[in-house]
Amino acid sequence: MTTITIRIDLNSKKQIYEQIADQIIELIAKGVLKPGDPLPSVREMAAMLGVNMLTVERTYKYLEGEGFVTVYKKRFVVKTDIRDEKWKEMIKEAIYRALAGGAKRDEILSFILTLLR
Structure with a gap:
């Protein structure tokens, strides 16, 4: 699995799930996360960031709704056919x-x- 670094700014006006989502989208854009790469599990990401698992679940569902990730074998993975306009x-x-x-x-x-x- 690709090692990723995400930083949360507790002083930001953006909600934590949005901060995480924005940084994952940036990692996809920069090629750090490639199509087919799995994201850390909800539990792993929550532990890594020190946030509630529901926050990570919300992030992943948001990214899925936006078309950046999909569920494959019970894991969230980067989509191969991202079409964001x-x-x-x-x-x-x-x-x-x-x-x-x-x-x-x-x-x-x-x-x-x-x-x-």
């Missing part, structure tokens, strides 16, 4: 927010290109 709307909203906050076009493009490296 929500990112377009999310990027559009983020860009509008940045522009409204005074960010310049070149600054936004530079930031996006840095993320894609």
Whole structure:
């Protein structure tokens, strides 16, 4: 199993399950978690992070609903055919927010290109 590191910020306004889900999606995007890789069991992940198993279950169900993971042989695994189109709307909203906050076009493009490296 791939070793993953997830950090929880107890001061964040984001719920813990969202923080975990966001970091798992990031690990998939960066290729750390590959299609077919199993995620730690709910019990293992809860112990690893020091959180309630229900929080991890909620995270995994959320990721399943979003199409990033599936259940295979009673384990949650990264899907091989992820088809997420929500990112377009999310990027559009983020860009509008940045522009409204005074960010310049070149600054936004530079930031996006840095993320894609």
